[in-house]
Every structure is written in C-alpha cells, then in structure tokens.
Amino acid sequence: MAAPDIALEKGLPANTDAERFVLGSILLDDALFTQVAGALSHEDFHLEAHRRIFLRMSELYERGERIDRVTLAHELQRHGQLESCGGLSYLVSLDEGLPRTANLDSYVRIVRDKSALRKLIFAAQKVIDRCLLAEEDPDQILASAEEWLLKLGEARLAGGLLTPREVIEGYQGGINAFLDPNQRIKGLSTGFIKFDELTGGLHPGELIILAARPSMGKTAMALNIAHHVAAGRNPRPVAVFSLEMSKESLLTRLLCAAARVDSRKFRAGYLNAEERRRLSLAATQLVEA
Structure with missing residues (x-):
C-alpha cells in the first residue's frame, strides 16, 4: 500500500x-x-x-x-x-x-x-x-x-518540568548513586587531568565552550580532547566540525598532536625516521578509532 x-x-x-x-x-x-x-x-x-x-x-x-x-x-x-x-x-x-x-x-x-x-x-x-x-x-x-x-x-529532547523526586527516580542507580560523589562526577575523560577534576569529565547533554584570545591553543586543545575520547582506553565516536579549517588540515593537526610531531616540520617535510614512525602509528590508531 x-x-x-x-x-x-x-x-x-x-x-x-x-x-x-x-x-x-x-x-x-x-x-x-x-x-x-x-x-x-x-x-x-x-x-x-x-x-x-x-x-x-x-x-x-x-x-x-x-x-x-x-x-x-x-x-x-x-x-x-x-x-x-x-x-x-x-x-x-x-x-x-x-x-x-x-x-x-x-x-x-x-x-x-x-x-x-x-x-x-x-x-x-x-x-x-x-x-x-x-x-x-x-x-x-x-x-x-x-x-x-x-x-x-x-x-x-527539551522535555518538560520535573519535580526533584522525578529527577532522582530517573537517575541511574537512584538516590544512593545521585548522592555518591564518586559516581556523580564520573564522565568521559578529556585527557587533561586538571580539566577533568574541575568538570568531572564530559557528560551527556552538556555544552562546554573553550574561550580564549586568538592563537592561544583552543583548536589544539579541542582536537586533543577529540583524539583522547576517540582513541583512548574506552573509545567513543567523535565528530569534529570546523568553520575555519579543511578536513585535511584538521587531520594533519590531529596526527601531529597524537604523534607529538611539530606540524610545521610535517608541512615542510623535514621529518626524521622516528617522527615518521610515530606518525604512522598515530594514523593507524585514528583509522581504527
């Protein structure tokens, strides 16, 4: 029909x-x-x-x-x-x-x-x-x-108004889990220990904005977090969107950050054997992430 x-x-x-x-x-x-x-x-x-x-x-x-x-x-x-x-x-x-x-x-x-x-x-x-x-x-x-x-x-997703009882009843593990700090602050690790201590990691439904002056490392930090979440011990799917950089530029920065290689040397082609080895290993990890 x-x-x-x-x-x-x-x-x-x-x-x-x-x-x-x-x-x-x-x-x-x-x-x-x-x-x-x-x-x-x-x-x-x-x-x-x-x-x-x-x-x-x-x-x-x-x-x-x-x-x-x-x-x-x-x-x-x-x-x-x-x-x-x-x-x-x-x-x-x-x-x-x-x-x-x-x-x-x-x-x-x-x-x-x-x-x-x-x-x-x-x-x-x-x-x-x-x-x-x-x-x-x-x-x-x-x-x-x-x-x-x-x-x-x-x-x-916006949902409606909820009473405190409804919030607690809907929390996984109930009131005991809600009141347990060890469970409440447990989120996805960003790879930055101090950042995780301040925020409790990444939690569903949250929006985190990295704000700083130009050229202070905002994109580098965001890409490091993305790489850590996608290729860490408990990998999760990650999507990266950029209004300023092409997909090739983003991948280059991800690879260089993961391999701990200077991106300027990568673009110029001045890499030694050890740096090439680390880049190859990082590329393999990203492909499988």
Whole structure:
C-alpha cells in the first residue's frame, strides 16, 4: 500500500481521549497546569477545540486566575469560541471516564508523541512537495529537511518540568548513586587531568565552550580532547566540525598532536625516521578509532 493510501485510510496520528484526560485533569486540579504546560503547548493537541481550550487555560494561568469550568467557559465565551468548543456541556464531559487515580504523565506523553508524529508527517510532506516542484537544488531541499528534523529532535529532547523526586527516580542507580560523589562526577575523560577534576569529565547533554584570545591553543586543545575520547582506553565516536579549517588540515593537526610531531616540520617535510614512525602509528590508531 502506498504512503498516501495509508495516510488516507488511517488519518493523522492522534489520541483524543488522552487529550481530553489531560484537559480534564487540569479542570479537576488546576495546580497540575504547570506540569502540563512544561511539556505541551496548545499546538500539540490534535482537535481544534482542545487547542482552543488549552490556549484559554494558558491565558487564565498567566493572569493568575483559577482554572475551572466556569472561568474557562467565560474565557472561551469572551473570545467567541465557547460554542465551537462544544459549549459548557463539553467542558463538563472532559473528565468523563478519567480513572480515579489519573496517570497524567502517561496522558501527556501520549499527546506529545502523537504530536511529534504529526509534525514529522507535515515536514515530510513539505519535502515531498518541494521535490515534486523541482524548483530548487537538491542540496537546498536536503538542508531544509535536516533543519526541520533537527528542530523536531531538539523539541523532543527539551522535555518538560520535573519535580526533584522525578529527577532522582530517573537517575541511574537512584538516590544512593545521585548522592555518591564518586559516581556523580564520573564522565568521559578529556585527557587533561586538571580539566577533568574541575568538570568531572564530559557528560551527556552538556555544552562546554573553550574561550580564549586568538592563537592561544583552543583548536589544539579541542582536537586533543577529540583524539583522547576517540582513541583512548574506552573509545567513543567523535565528530569534529570546523568553520575555519579543511578536513585535511584538521587531520594533519590531529596526527601531529597524537604523534607529538611539530606540524610545521610535517608541512615542510623535514621529518626524521622516528617522527615518521610515530606518525604512522598515530594514523593507524585514528583509522581504527
């Protein structure tokens, strides 16, 4: 079955019950709004009525007002949207069927996942449309597609608001591991002992910026860290991007740093037998990294 046929038969991914239970949970306890708002926006809801309801909830919250059926109905009425959202009777029915012990986190995750799938479909459709029009260079279309997918990925990784309990429960090893300094500071070694002592090594999700005046060794340090991580005792994949240097220049600096050979002598070709041997060994290690 072709992709368009599947889309027509199944429709866009959505779970309206999960959307309804998210909204109904907030109406039962408006203190839950911050938890939901940290993970969802009104655009994540599939039904237009649900989008409008959540948007008006957000406005009530921003004004410091309570969120309940009466205040929400008034806010929708004020914007001329109450009837299009099903009227007060629909607001009353939002929590119908909601379990007595509501699993709000699961409902939010379902809504978020379905929203991500719809956004992926829309992004893919944009790419298909531009390919069919054939008015642009393929590289431009590919770059746009990568940008859209990257933004979707970043939004997924951003996550929502978490309580301290949720952070600790999600930490590998639980609270004992979280409170153990020997485990908490354990990251990937950079090869620079003092740097590792200050930072605890490299950890997932962190951005480390090396800042200094020109020609102070920033690139050399970054390449040394990259080489140590890629070819050390516990090698990991490493990607190196540069806006200033070609791939050949980067490889030359990596090789010379790993072999402890002066890059100026390498470029000039004045190398002795020992330096050539070290360069050959470093090249072998990098190829296998």
